[in-house]
Amino acid sequence: MQRRLQNINYLDLVLWLIRVSIIVIVVWGSIATLSDNPYSGRNWIDFIVFGIAQGSMYALIAIGYTLVYGVLFMINFAHGEFFMSGVMTATVFVAGPLSASGYLDRQPVISLLLILAVSMLTSVGVAVLTERIAYRPLRKAPRLVPLITAIGASFFLQYTFRGLYGSEVKPFPQVEALSGKIPFLGTELLESQLVVIIATVIMLVGLYLFVMRTKTGKAIRAVAEDKDVAALMGIDVDRTISITFALGAAMAGAAGVLYALVFRQVHFFMGFLPGLKAFTAAVLGGIGSIPGAAIGGLFLGIFESVGPPLFLDGLNVPAYHQLKDVIAFTMLVLILIFRPQGIIGERLAEKKA
Amino acid sequence: MNPEKKFTLRDAVNQGLIAGLITSLISMVGMVELFSKRQLIANLMTTAQVFILLAPALLSYQSARKSAKNNALASGAVTGFFASIPIIVLVLLASAFDLRQFLVNVSPNLISTLTFGQGPVVGSLILVAINTLIGLLAAILHQLDEKIRNPILTGLLWTLLVGMFSEILQERLRAFFGISFTNLIIRSKALQPTVAVILLVGITAIAYFWGQRGASFSERIANQSATQRRNMIIAQRVAFFVLLLAMPLLLGTYLSEVVNNVGIYVLMGLGLNIVVGFAGLLDLGYVAFFAIGAYVMAILTSEGFLGVAQTSFWVALPVSVITAVAAGIFLGTPVLRMRGDYLAIVTLGFGEIIRIMANSDLLKPFIGGAQGVLQIPKPSFFGTSLIQPGQLYYVVLGGVLLAWFVSTRLSNSRLGRQWMAMREDEDVAEAMGINLVNTKLLAFAIGAGFSGLSGAIYASKLTSIFPHSFNLLISINVLSLIIVGGMGSLPGVVIGSLILVGLPELLREFAEFRLWMYGALLIVMMLAKPEGFWPSAITKRELHAHDESIPIEEPAAAD
Structure with a gap:
């Protein structure tokens, strides 16, 4: 007993040390940067706006993680690939030809909607197929098993799409109508970023209403609460889970198009990092909660965009932008270690562990 | 999914279509074309063809296994037949449109591999015939007695493996036995047809007799005394260790690097x-x-x-x-x-x-x-x-x-x-x-x-x-x-x-x-x-x- 207590104390001590050292680094770096003040207020607004745009995409992708985790208690590792598959397909089959024929610039709204539709449908198709083939037969298996299949599915999908469309980076055509800038608070906003933010808000609100107000949404929530009871109530659990995957993938497909609008390129590996970061966002906001995913996404986006100049510049880290992903991953690690229930979520991790 | 459910014609068709889709996916991803240059049996068979026929063969076997005994052959053949449909669709699409601008790996080369070098029409007919045949063969294989089926599978597997690795084998055989002997077995990185047949028959026969005699053999081991058994285990270990130590000599530079x-x-x-x-x-x-x-x-x-x-x-x-x-x-x-x-x-x-x-x-x-x-x-x-x-x-x-x-x-x-x-x-x-x-x-x-x-x-x-x-x-x-x-x-x-x-x-x-x-x-x-x-x-x-x-x-x- 004595020894066990000692061990726990030692562990807590280590965890506290980590916490304190991270806080010291962040505070010290921020103070150093701010006292030096190499950036103007305009720069900071730019960082924040970019962060919000980036965060919106994370939020959209994070919805998929949250929904699936809500119903299956499983981290769908392949979710980033749903995001990639949609926008890759839309770029190759729709955006490319439309841009080449000039239709994209003549009818930007119709074209973009078409691209969006193809992207979302492809993502949904891939997600439903993946669920059917790789996840459904394993629903009763130990928890590690579906996670391993999900990792397998992730790589399988990545390299399938690489095989289908080739391994090179593909350009996403520039949309003339969205290449302008809008003055805002003394700085300029890129129209594409604005579109991303507005589209995200619309989609998130729509999704929230769908889950909260419709019968299907109610079924999803019932399945998330208790699969067996839901089945007794006459809910087709398998179908509901498929719909959940489809919803998450539709959001990911949309996020893919938004990503392509901002970064204007797609490739087969593009799903990995955003997927991982969106997972961070989902955990950050409390996995299982839709508003949580939105808040987590925004928070992570802003943090990732403001963080490197704020903390690292002051510490004289050379080429600090290289460490942008380190900040995101550190955040992932810290959140999972110190607050796995997220900012506003309840503690779900232990519930079915 | 549940075992009592009867396996109907429709299931056989579904299995076939799935097999065809798998083959089409393998083709579109580029694997078939990549392997079309690796010959298994000289001038007869490439590794790509194994990939094309693998899914239909496996799923036909599944169909035969799941269906009732009296129509197992039929469902195998049906599965094989329908496996060719998605591939034919792919072939026809690719010859009608230029799919390559979207799907980089759907090349003329792939189509010619899929149609066995004939045009799209003749090739499609060949595809149907071969797939049905493979389906039928897989079903027949399933109907055979286990004592015969397992040796045949072993023989097939080993022949395919030897064929696939013939390039490496060729290099090793040359190092040990000289060029003239090697050329009898493997020429230009592919197994000679006669050797392939000999291998198939030989390995099948060995596996068959091993299956017959194996039981008495393991019985004999079980009857040994404790010291005898221990001696044998020690002998095995020593032999294995010596083999491990001698490995680089046997394998040569390239294979040692792989190892x-x-x-x-x-x-x-x-x-x-x-x-x-x-x-x-x-x-x-x-x-x-x-x-x-x-x-x-x-x-x-x-x-x-x-x-x-x-x-x-x-x-x-x-x-x-x-x-x-x-x-x-x-x-x-x-x-x-x-x-x-x-x-x-x-x-x-x-x-x-x-x-x-x-x-x-x-x-x-x-x-x-x-x-x-x-x-x-x-x-x-x-x-x-x-x-x-x-x-x-x-x-x-x-x-x-x-x-x-x-x-x-x-x-x-x-x-x-x-x-x-x-x-x-x-x-x-x-x-x-x-x-x-x-x-x-x-x-x-x-x-x-x-x-x-x-x-x-x-x-x-x-x-x-x-x-x-x-x-x-x-x-x-x-x-x-x-x-x-x-x-x-x-x-x-x-x-x-x-x-x-x-x-x-x-x-x-x-x-x-x-x-x-x-x-x-x-x-x-x-x-x-x-x-x-x-x-x-x-x-x-x-x-x-x-x-x-x-x-x-x-x-x-x-x-």
């Missing part, structure tokens, strides 16, 4: 096997320790400007291992309270952080950033530098044997049992008085140590290391190989490495599709054979606890 690569993965696999297989902690950042081992070795021994000590390999080796162990404890401590999927993601995060840090300018003055560390000397042994792969092989072998020894001793030790208890249920294990903190940390530390050892050997084998060679894919690779071999099983690690690392090195076309295959394998293994190809005895017993047909092995007498 070294396999060995490095076996080392990592043995380490991860402790963490994942024994202790049940899914670690996706395992590559971090490999990287740490490699970087410590590199910096300590490098003769370039980043080297700090220019020590010898043998001094740096223990330092690398100890550093990796320390890193294992350091990174293991904060995650002690996590389990399952969260642990996997956190460790993945650690791995990525370390890779990005190694790549960044922040650490560039110490470990070279993206340019890596160069001029790492190869290990030397009493003055002779081990430059040849055949010489380096012994270093790798030593590492593997050491790790193997530690693993076997650990797996049955008190600690090993504690790990397994923890793997099954942490709460129960803790209630039984197991100190979770120490047990977990030891798993992380020992696993990291093996990985560090592997990394150190890797660094001095390659003589230069770069951060981008330590990415997540290595962790996935190692994870896949222990899953394919069987979690918690030591021979499984070797089998897994041979399949996942050795095969792709031998079939160089695979390189591009390595991860595609890994992904597919991970899914298929989890769905069909979660215990792996060579499961440990305990796992096998657990998984078949209610299966009466497999006798539960008596545990070896403890002495």
Whole structure:
């Protein structure tokens, strides 16, 4: 007993040390940067706006993680690939030809909607197929098993799409109508970023209403609460889970198009990092909660965009932008270690562990 | 899905369409075209054709197995027939439109491979005929008695394998028996048709007679006295050890290099096997320790400007291992309270952080950033530098044997049992008085140590290391190989490495599709054979606890 207590104390001590050292680094770096003040207020607004745009995409992708985790208690590792598959397909089959024929610039709204539709449908198709083939037969298996299949599915999908469309980076055509800038608070906003933010808000609100107000949404929530009871109530659990995957993938497909609008390129590996970061966002906001995913996404986006100049510049880290992903991953690690229930979520991790 | 359901014509059609879709996917992804140049049997058959016919054959076999006895042949043929439909659709589409601007791998070459060099129309007819035939053959095979079926399958498998590796075999045969003899068997990297037939018949016959006699043979072994049996085991071990030592002589330079690569993965696999297989902690950042081992070795021994000590390999080796162990404890401590999927993601995060840090300018003055560390000397042994792969092989072998020894001793030790208890249920294990903190940390530390050892050997084998060679894919690779071999099983690690690392090195076309295959394998293994190809005895017993047909092995007498 004595020894066990000692061990726990030692562990807590280590965890506290980590916490304190991270806080010291962040505070010290921020103070150093701010006292030096190499950036103007305009720069900071730019960082924040970019962060919000980036965060919106994370939020959209994070919805998929949250929904699936809500119903299956499983981290769908392949979710980033749903995001990639949609926008890759839309770029190759729709955006490319439309841009080449000039239709994209003549009818930007119709074209973009078409691209969006193809992207979302492809993502949904891939997600439903993946669920059917790789996840459904394993629903009763130990928890590690579906996670391993999900990792397998992730790589399988990545390299399938690489095989289908080739391994090179593909350009996403520039949309003339969205290449302008809008003055805002003394700085300029890129129209594409604005579109991303507005589209995200619309989609998130729509999704929230769908889950909260419709019968299907109610079924999803019932399945998330208790699969067996839901089945007794006459809910087709398998179908509901498929719909959940489809919803998450539709959001990911949309996020893919938004990503392509901002970064204007797609490739087969593009799903990995955003997927991982969106997972961070989902955990950050409390996995299982839709508003949580939105808040987590925004928070992570802003943090990732403001963080490197704020903390690292002051510490004289050379080429600090290289460490942008380190900040995101550190955040992932810290959140999972110190607050796995997220900012506003309840503690779900232990519930079915 | 449920067994009572009758297998109808519609199911057979569905199976066929699925098979066709699988084949179309394999074609569109580019695998068929890639393998169309590798001939199996000279002028008769290429590896690509095996890939085209594999899915229809397997699923027809499935159809025949599931359907009622009297119409098994029919459903096999139906499945085969419908398997050709999606492929024909692909062929016709590709010849009508220029699909290549969208799908880069749908090339004229692929279409000509799919249609056996004939035009789309004639080719489609041939496809239908061949697929139906294959379906029928698979069904017939299924109808045969097990005593005949299994030898035929063995014969087919071995003939295909020999054909696939004929390039390597040719080189080896030449080295031992000269060109003229080799040309009788293998010419221009392909098996001669007559030899293929002889192989098929011969292996089938051997397998058949072995099947007949095998029972009496194992009976004879069972009747031996204890000393006789022990002598035989010792003789086997000695023979195996001698074979291991003589390996580079038999294999030649190229194959030794392949074996070294396999060995490095076996080392990592043995380490991860402790963490994942024994202790049940899914670690996706395992590559971090490999990287740490490699970087410590590199910096300590490098003769370039980043080297700090220019020590010898043998001094740096223990330092690398100890550093990796320390890193294992350091990174293991904060995650002690996590389990399952969260642990996997956190460790993945650690791995990525370390890779990005190694790549960044922040650490560039110490470990070279993206340019890596160069001029790492190869290990030397009493003055002779081990430059040849055949010489380096012994270093790798030593590492593997050491790790193997530690693993076997650990797996049955008190600690090993504690790990397994923890793997099954942490709460129960803790209630039984197991100190979770120490047990977990030891798993992380020992696993990291093996990985560090592997990394150190890797660094001095390659003589230069770069951060981008330590990415997540290595962790996935190692994870896949222990899953394919069987979690918690030591021979499984070797089998897994041979399949996942050795095969792709031998079939160089695979390189591009390595991860595609890994992904597919991970899914298929989890769905069909979660215990792996060579499961440990305990796992096998657990998984078949209610299966009466497999006798539960008596545990070896403890002495």
